[in-house]
Amino acid sequence: MEIREIIDYLKAYDGPQIKLMEVCGTHTAAIFKNGIRSLISPKIKLISGPGCPVCVTPTAYIDKCAEYAMAENTELLTYGDMMKVPGTHGSLSDLKGDGAKVTLMYSPFEAVEKAEAHPDITYAVAAVGFETTAPSYALMIDEASKRGLTNIRLVTALKTVMPALKWICDNQPDIDGFICPGHVSVITGCEQYRYIADNYHKPMVVCGFEAEHILAVIYELVRQIERGEAKVVNLYKNAVRWEGNVKAQDILRKCFESGEAMWRGLGAIPDSGLYLTGEYAKYDGGSKGLVKDMKLPEGCSCGSVIIGKINPDECPMFGKACTPMDPYGPCMVSAEGACGIWYRNR
Amino acid sequence: MCVALPGKILSIDGQMAKADFSGNVVNVNTGLIEPKVGDYVLVHAGCAIEIMAEDKAQELIDLFNEIDELERA
Ligand code: SF4
Numbered sequence: 001m002e003i004r005e006i007i008d009y010l011k012a013y014d015g016p017q018i019k020l021m022e023v024c025g026t027h028t029a030a031i032f033k034n035g036i037r038s039l040i041s042p043k044i045k046l047i048s049g050p051g052c053p054v055c056v057t058p059t060a061y062i063d064k065c066a067e068y069a070m071a072e073n074t075e076l077l078t079y080g081d082m083m084k085v086p087g088t089h090g091s092l093s094d095l096k097g098d099g100a101k102v103t104l105m106y107s108p109f110e111a112v113e114k115a116e117a118h119p120d121i122t123y124a125v126a127a128v129g130f131e132t133t134a135p136s137y138a139l140m141i142d143e144a145s146k147r148g149l150t151n152i153r154l155v156t157a158l159k160t161v162m163p164a165l166k167w168i169c170d171n172q173p174d175i176d177g178f179i180c181p182g183h184v185s186v187i188t189g190c191e192q193y194r195y196i197a198d199n200y201h202k203p204m205v206v207c208g209f210e211a212e213h214i215l216a217v218i219y220e221l222v223r224q225i226e227r228g229e230a231k232v233v234n235l236y237k238n239a240v241r242w243e244g245n246v247k248a249q250d251i252l253r254k255c256f257e258s259g260e261a262m263w264r265g266l267g268a269i270p271d272s273g274l275y276l277t278g279e280y281a282k283y284d285g286g287s288k289g290l291v292k293d294m295k296l297p298e299g300c301s302c303g304s305v306i307i308g309k310i311n312p313d314e315c316p317m318f319g320k321a322c323t324p325m326d327p328y329g330p331c332m333v334s335a336e337g338a339c340g341i342w343y344r345n346r
Numbered sequence: 347m348c349v350a351l352p353g354k355i356l357s358i359d360g361q362m363a364k365a366d367f368s369g370n371v372v373n374v375n376t377g378l379i380e381p382k383v384g385d386y387v388l389v390h391a392g393c394a395i396e397i398m399a400e401d402k403a404q405e406l407i408d409l410f411n412e413i414d415e416l417e418r419a
Contacts, residue, residue, distance in 0.1 A: 001410045001418070043402065057391050074391065105394020109375055129391070136393035162391045173359045186388060186396045212406050216413055223417065235409060238399035239388055245396055248378045336349075 003212055006219045013041035013222060019174055020044065020221050021308050023161065024181035025336030026209060032345035034211035039132035040218060047308030048338035050164050051181055052063035052128045053157070054081045055306065055330045058262040061157045062087030068155065068285065069126035077105040077114075078126035080260040081334045084327060085156050096161065108140040115149045116201050116210055124153045132183040134158045134274055135248040138255040153285030156275060158235060159261055162192055163272035167263075169200040172307045177203040177221040182236050187252075189244025197231035201230040208236040224305075255280050262291045262335045265303035300329035305338050312342040350390035352398055355381050367390060 017164065022028055028048045031037065032048040037046060049058055062085055069076040069092065076092070076339035083093040083102070096102045105111070111123045127137045136155060144152045161184050180193055185206045207217035216235055224231060234240055252274070261273025268291050273291035276284040296302055300322070312318050312331065322328035324340050333341035353365035353372065358381070365374045365387060385386045387394040399405060 001413045003410070006413070107375075109392050132390050132395065135378055136375070136391040139375055141391045141392060175406065183395070184391060186350070210406075212409065216409055220413060221414060235412065237408065237412075239396050241396075245378055249379070289408065338412070 003215065006215050007039050009309060010040040010044065010215065010222065013043055015043065015226065018044045018176050018222060018225055019047055019308070020177050020179060020218065021047045021049045021168070021175045022051070022181075023049040023165065023181040024184065025334075025338065026183065027051070027179055027214065028338055028341050029336070030209045030211075030214060030310040032341060034214065036211065036214050036218070039215065044218065044222060046218075047175065047311070048267070048305065048341070049168065049178075049308060050266065050306040051130075052334050052336040052338070053133070053159060054158070054334035055302065056265065057082070057085055057128055057157050057262045057330075058290060058293035059178060060262070060290040061155070062092065063089070063292070064155055064286060064290055065092060065124070065126050066095050066100065067330050068122075069095060069102045071122075073116075073120060074124060075101040075103055075123045076124045076126060077103050077108075077111055079128070080104050080125055081336070082128060084333045087328060107343050109143070110145050111135070111152055112140060112149065113146065115144065115152045119151060119258060120151060122151045125213075126156055127149060127154050127156045129265065130159055130161055130181070130184050131187040131252075132181075134252055134256065135187060135245075137247050138251045141255055141276065141283050142251065144283065145280060152277060152283055154283050154287070155272070155285035156287040157160070157261070157290075158274040159263070159272050160258065160274065161188070162195070163269045164263065164266070165196055167266060167269050168307050169196060169202065172309060173200075175202065177205070177226050179217050179221070180204050180206040182206060182240065185236065185244065187242045187245050187248045190232050190240065190242050192233045197230045197232050203230050203233075204238055205233045206236050208239065219261075232318055255279075259288060260291070262293055264293055265296060265306050296330075297328055302329045302331040302339070303332050312339040313346075315339070319346065350388040350395060352386050353389050355385045355387060356381050358383060364395070365394070
């Protein structure tokens with residue numbers, strides 16, 4: 001099969017409307033970058049899913065991080081994406097202006113070096129992410145434990161994708177198939193998606209981030225839907241093994257247990273969060289029970305955007321009262337948020 | 347957030363390695379995989395999460411062959 005044939009097929013598609021969800025924000029960005037929507041029939045709708053861990057982080061979590069940043073002899077380490085997410089008393093970026101100690105990190109391992117160099121300071125690490133990210137936090141905490149460090153806390157808002165996919169299938173049943181998140185699948189493998197394929201009869205296809213990958217995944221999903229199939233297929237074999245990264249899965253199991261977690265816009269989802277456990281529990285920075293969330297600002301439709309009910313440009317605030325420079329809702333805040341990606345690619 | 351980028355392993359020292367990202371050399375933790383010097387690895391948050399097949403052209407040929415096979419199945 002040639003790429004040309006795939007594009008011709010997808011362009012000419014004239015069957016019943018098909019809704020495909022790309023779970024991962026990186027796919028949303030790649031779909032825009034490659035102009036994929038202009039290459040396929042308007043009858044194939046691509047919906048952006050909840051695949052931005054920053055956008056789904058609730059107010060209570062930001063407030064917890066802010067508490068650490070304001071406490072004495074304590075410093076908060078975070079990725080830049082988190083800086084603008086609104087908390088009850090403003091964002092971390094606002095608080096930094098008021099003297100909060102917030103330092104940007106590029107890798108969680110920086111916390112170990114800092115904690116060793118400055119034993120009198122406690123380093124609170126804002127650990128936000130999905131399965132792609134969680135193993136690096138697990139390795140970091142394992143290293144801190146091996147070195148006997150006591151001045152690190154992990155404030156985890158680490159989440160797993162499967163409970164959210166189930167939630168979406170239960171609450172937004174008209175999605176016909178899923179473009180599974182490529183780099184989450186590197187860790188988890190593909191077998192987990194069989195649950196959705198079998199129980200909800202949705203095709204689940206894993207793919208990479210090149211234009212060819214994305215066209216191939218759309219083609220495969222459309223063909224399965226036309227044939228009435230719901231199979232799990234891996235089209236990202238040079239990075240994703242069917243069984244995933246077993247070593248990473250082992251360290252995740254060793255360091256974390258799952259529990260309820262709050263998703264901004266969706267609500268609390270059972271078993272969707274990862275919390276430190278066993279000998280590592282002493283490093284937990286008070287991550288559990290952070291379920292309080294500010295109501296989404298009046299008029300913000302993020303709750304509908306992340307489950308694919310509407311596209312970002314259907315929100316009345318989009319591009320008017322809500323832009324990346326002056327975000328109104330969480331999906332506009334992060335580089336991977338659906339609204340932010342749509343805005344930058346208008 | 348879940349973006350991972352491929353880099354080439356230049357040297358390995360215990361659980362740490364130096365990897366080249368189009369000219370930028372970065373320290374990466376290799377606790378999740380067992381790479382060799384010269385391997386391409388996918389790196390996320392300072393951590394190598396998988397060894398990648400390096401031949402991109404071949405990968406796309408395999409991808410389209412796979413689609414053919416799925417059509418025939
Ligand atoms: S455009 Fe802004 S206000 Fe509207 S859904 Fe997106 S983030 Fe919320």
